[in-house]
Amino acid sequence: MSTPSVSRRKFLKNSGLTGAALFLGYYFPASARQATILSGDEVDQADIELSAWIRINTDGKVTIVSHRAEMGQGVFQSIPQIVAEELEVNLADVNIIFAKGEPKKYGSQITGGSSTIRGSYKNLLNLGATARVMLVAAAGKKWNVPVSECYAEAGQVIHRTSGKKLHYGELVLDASKMEAPKDIKLKPRSEYKLIGKPLTRQDTPLKTNGTAIFGLDKKIPGMVYAAVERNPRLRGKVKSFDDSATRKVPGVKNVFKMQMLVFSTIREGVAVIADSTWAAIQGKKALKVEWDDTGFEHISSEEIYKQQHAVLKTKEGMSFKKIGDPDAVLKQAAKKLDVVYETPYQTHSCMEPLNCVAHWQGDKLEIWGPIQAPDWVQGDLSEKMKLPIEKVIVNMTFLGGGFGRKAFTDYTHEAAVISKEINGPVQVVWTREDDMTQGPFRPGVSYRCEGAVANGAVSAFKVRMAGQNMDVWGGGKKDVPNGSATEGFLPAYMEGIKNISFADVPFETPIPVMWWRSVYASTNGFAFESFMDELAVAAGKDPLEFRRQYLKEERLQHLIDKMEAVSGWKSRKKNEGYGTAITECFSSTVGQIVKVSKNAAGKVQIDHVWAVMDCGWYVNPDTIQAQVEGSIVMALGAATQHETTFKDGLAVQQNFYAYNMPRINEIPPIDVYVMDNNFDAGGVGEPGLPPFSPALTNAIFDLTGKRIRRLPFSLDSV
Amino acid sequence: MISLTVNQKAYQVDANPDMPLLWVIRDIIGLTGTKYGCGVAQCGACVVHLNGEAVRSCVTKVKRAEGQQVTTIEGLSANNDHPLQLAWNEISVPQCGYCHSGQLMSAAVLLREKPDPTDQDIDDAMAGNLCRCGTYGRIRKAIHAAAEMQQKAK
Numbered sequence: 030m031s032t033p034s035v036s037r038r039k040f041l042k043n044s045g046l047t048g049a050a051l052f053l054g055y056y057f058p059a060s061a062r063q064a065t066i067l068s069g070d071e072v073d074q075a076d077i078e079l080s081a082w083i084r085i086n087t088d089g090k091v092t093i094v095s096h097r098a099e100m101g102q103g104v105f106q107s108i109p110q111i112v113a114e115e116l117e118v119n120l121a122d123v124n125i126i127f128a129k130g131e132p133k134k135y136g137s138q139i140t141g142g143s144s145t146i147r148g149s150y151k152n153l154l155n156l157g158a159t160a161r162v163m164l165v166a167a168a169g170k171k172w173n174v175p176v177s178e179c180y181a182e183a184g185q186v187i188h189r190t191s192g193k194k195l196h197y198g199e200l201v202l203d204a205s206k207m208e209a210p211k212d213i214k215l216k217p218r219s220e221y222k223l224i225g226k227p228l229t230r231q232d233t234p235l236k237t238n239g240t241a242i243f244g245l246d247k248k249i250p251g252m253v254y255a256a257v258e259r260n261p262r263l264r265g266k267v268k269s270f271d272d273s274a275t276r277k278v279p280g281v282k283n284v285f286k287m288q289m290l291v292f293s294t295i296r297e298g299v300a301v302i303a304d305s306t307w308a309a310i311q312g313k314k315a316l317k318v319e320w321d322d323t324g325f326e327h328i329s330s331e332e333i334y335k336q337q338h339a340v341l342k343t344k345e346g347m348s349f350k351k352i353g354d355p356d357a358v359l360k361q362a363a364k365k366l367d368v369v370y371e372t373p374y375q376t377h378s379c380m381e382p383l384n385c386v387a388h389w390q391g392d393k394l395e396i397w398g399p400i401q402a403p404d405w406v407q408g409d410l411s412e413k414m415k416l417p418i419e420k421v422i423v424n425m426t427f428l429g430g431g432f433g434r435k436a437f438t439d440y441t442h443e444a445a446v447i448s449k450e451i452n453g454p455v456q457v458v459w460t461r462e463d464d465m466t467q468g469p470f471r472p473g474v475s476y477r478c479e480g481a482v483a484n485g486a487v488s489a490f491k492v493r494m495a496g497q498n499m500d501v502w503g504g505g506k507k508d509v510p511n512g513s514a515t516e517g518f519l520p521a522y523m524e525g526i527k528n529i530s531f532a533d534v535p536f537e538t539p540i541p542v543m544w545w546r547s548v549y550a551s552t553n554g555f556a557f558e559s560f561m562d563e564l565a566v567a568a569g570k571d572p573l574e575f576r577r578q579y580l581k582e583e584r585l586q587h588l589i590d591k592m593e594a595v596s597g598w599k600s601r602k603k604n605e606g607y608g609t610a611i612t613e614c615f616s617s618t619v620g621q622i623v624k625v626s627k628n629a630a631g632k633v634q635i636d637h638v639w640a641v642m643d644c645g646w647y648v649n650p651d652t653i654q655a656q657v658e659g660s661i662v663m664a665l666g667a668a669t670q671h672e673t674t675f676k677d678g679l680a681v682q683q684n685f686y687a688y689n690m691p692r693i694n695e696i697p698p699i700d701v702y703v704m705d706n707n708f709d710a711g712g713v714g715e716p717g718l719p720p721f722s723p724a725l726t727n728a729i730f731d732l733t734g735k736r737i738r739r740l741p742f743s744l745d746s747v
Numbered sequence: 748m749i750s751l752t753v754n755q756k757a758y759q760v761d762a763n764p765d766m767p768l769l770w771v772i773r774d775i776i777g778l779t780g781t782k783y784g785c786g787v788a789q790c791g792a793c794v795v796h797l798n799g800e801a802v803r804s805c806v807t808k809v810k811r812a813e814g815q816q817v818t819t820i821e822g823l824s825a826n827n828d829h830p831l832q833l834a835w836n837e838i839s840v841p842q843c844g845y846c847h848s849g850q851l852m853s854a855a856v857l858l859r860e861k862p863d864p865t866d867q868d869i870d871d872a873m874a875g876n877l878c879r880c881g882t883y884g885r886i887r888k889a890i891h892a893a894a895e896m897q898q899k900a901k
Contacts (some may be wrong), residue, residue, distance in 0.1 A: 239848050382783070413771075655842060686787065
């Protein structure tokens with residue numbers, strides 16, 4: 030990655046601002062992870078491009094940039110909340126805007142892996158503090174008083190002894206001429222005014238009156254609409270197509286065959302261009318396309334799970350991790366468990382279907398859309414559309430859900446291809462059916478778990494997974510085990526269990542797969558924590574106490590104490606089923622307890638869910654609670670209501686009537702608690718999902734004695 | 748040309764009479780607060796009011812709205828201050844926010860018909876609106892809060 034020379038004047042111009050302003054941002058050297066803070070004036074000297082995370086104009090207007098996507102997880106709130114804390118400005122007085130895709134300025138912009146806050150909060154705190162120190166220094170100089178007599182509050186600097194005040198806007202000219210100071214002392218947590226408080230979200234007003242602009246809402250002058258009939262099996266060719274009925278649909282302007290690279294194969298389709306979304310969709314429906322996908326296997330769900338079971342029965346797979354010798358222990362064990370857990374394929378089904386606006390302008394391409402990774406989109410389009418990186422401008426809108434799907438860059442590329450073909454601006458709209466059937470899907474994974482207990486403890490724990498490998502689909506090597514084979518598993522178990530192993534038995538199909546909220550932890554967690562429960566039962570131990578003996582760290586003991594205290598685990602009644610599960614992913618640990626009972630009709634019902642999140646240092650407890658509540662609802666759907674199945678190589682479920690997501694009347698009461706400590710910040714958007722399904726099925730076992738080893742299952746069928 | 752009134756403003760639109768109201772509102776009139784989610788009346792993201800009643804605009808042909816009064820999320824209140832909007836803000840209900848135009852339009856009819864709704868009333872009125880972010884608990888809480896606000900204002 031080069032760092033091109035950009036003069037200060039050009040930088041100001043690029044930023045779309047005129048007049049003086051104080052800019053503060055980070056310089057991300059190509060090789061270093063550690064960012065360096067520079068002020069606007071140092072740009073000339075350092076000869077690099079500066080990110081403008083904070084902009085303060087001479088009129089005192091403060092703008093804070095969100096370098097990551099807002100897809101519901103709340104960073105549009107938490108990034109400014111962090112910066113404003115150290116900058117000493119009121120959140121109500123700042124503007125928050127989305128960054129464009131510019132990794133040279135912002136570092137990685139992929140919103141994934143629950144990484145936004147944990148990956149950047151220290152930098153953001155430093156940035157806010159640095160700006161504040163410079164502004165205070167500028168005021169001291171102006172008043173000719175010691176800096177120690179000055180302090181900042183609510184967007185102004187105050188001279189303690191005289192009571193004189195200057196607004197930040199009056200100081201930015203002087204401050205912008207200073208070098209950014211090093212080694213800034215940050216506030217102790219006890220002095221926080223914003224961080225740690227359950228502040229209401231700044232973006233809510235936009236989302237209650239229809240003014241928030243999502244990708245699908247973006248309109249640019251001269252824009253036409255496109256819908257695409259894509260090969261339903263991802264790959265293969267258009268043998269022929271008949272567009273005579275399509276061309277008769279009023280509003281349809283153009284129809285053409287298109288092709289593009291998706292993963293490692295060419296996807297062909299037929300694009301319909303029209304003057305409204307509806308005309309484009311009607312035109313697409315009227316198409317008659319004959320596909321040629323000879324040579325590609327038309328697989329079904331039955332075959333997938335049959336094959337997974339078969340390889341798990343006969344193959345050891347590639348070892349991912351091994352401690353001790355579980356095989357030797359299992360061979361000798363008087364009583365051992367040997368079971369298989371199955372998890373389904375899932376769609377992301379964001380409420381906002383995929384869409385993208387692209388405007389090809391010959392030597393330049395501009396993109397607007399619900400994009401999780403604007404930097405990836407920029408890189409992808411630069412390569413595939415053969416444009417210099419700076420000629421690809423990527424704008425983020427609000428995302429109507431992401432969950433991993435909107436980090437995959439096929440839909441942005443497709444819009445660029447269509448815009449180039451028609452040589453004008455276009456919005457490509459995926460119908461719900463397109464969105465639900467094209468993938469990439471979360472892979473369904475089967476796990477063979479073998480284990481033994483001795484003296485009330487686990488003597489052997491052996492897991493083999495067989496499921497499609499996203500790393501391979503993303504271009505990774507085939508001869509290495511899945512890098513996420515233990516994702517979700519508490520690291521502390523590894524220390525306590527003497528004989529333990531994880532292996533990946535390679536399994537692939539032609540069905541495209543990619544990340545889904547909490548990635549492999551979403552399926553691993555079900556197998557690991559169900560099996561832990563089975564071992565606890567085999568050992569004759571209380572499931573929570575059984576886990577406690579392996580989770581000796583004080584931090585984990587506190588988490589379990591909290592789980593017990595809030596749920597009434599120890600005072601449970603006879604006709605109640607309680608189940609628990611604890612998983613760790615993206616540097617946060619979440620423990621959940623689910624309570625079930627039988628309703629009047631004799632069916633199992635979920636009475637309550639308690640979740641305890643330990644994500645270390647945190648910004649906004651209300652946002653965290655919301656994320657865990659949402660993760661549990663998503664997990665509830667994936668455990669008890671919906672899955673994608675395949676027949677003849679095609680996804681069977683095409684719309685919500687067949688892919689039945691939870692509704693308001695199907696949601697149990699959910700209480701979320703956030704642990705208070707000062708450990709490094711962990712992720713928030715995903716770690717609440719994996720423990721729910723095992724906690725639920727463990728609770729059902731506790732109530733009924735019935736062990737559920739396949740998801741999804743219907744609560745009514747238990 | 749089809750005449751209809753949207754948020755108390757008269758429009759003449761040049762649209763196929765079979766075009767769903769959703770796309771007329773979004774692509775022709777240009778009000779994008781009403782969302783496309785499924786196209787088959789399953790998710791409720793497209794709910795608007797037709798003469799005060801909640802309808803799914805993705806399956807409501809524009810000819811059905813001819814000469815009628817349509818209200819979209821943009822017209823729910825003048826200043827984002829309908830009790831439901833206030834409660835939604837106070838409780839930070841939305842996450843991604845995409846489904847909430849439809850949630851609010853469904854809830855507004857409920858609150859008008861049942862000023863003090865029970866949990867069962869809320870289930871009955873809101874079960875047609877999907878939310879993938881899982882904000883249901885907060886939706887329930889906010890509808891109760893809005894009902895309370897509305898009572899107090901009387």
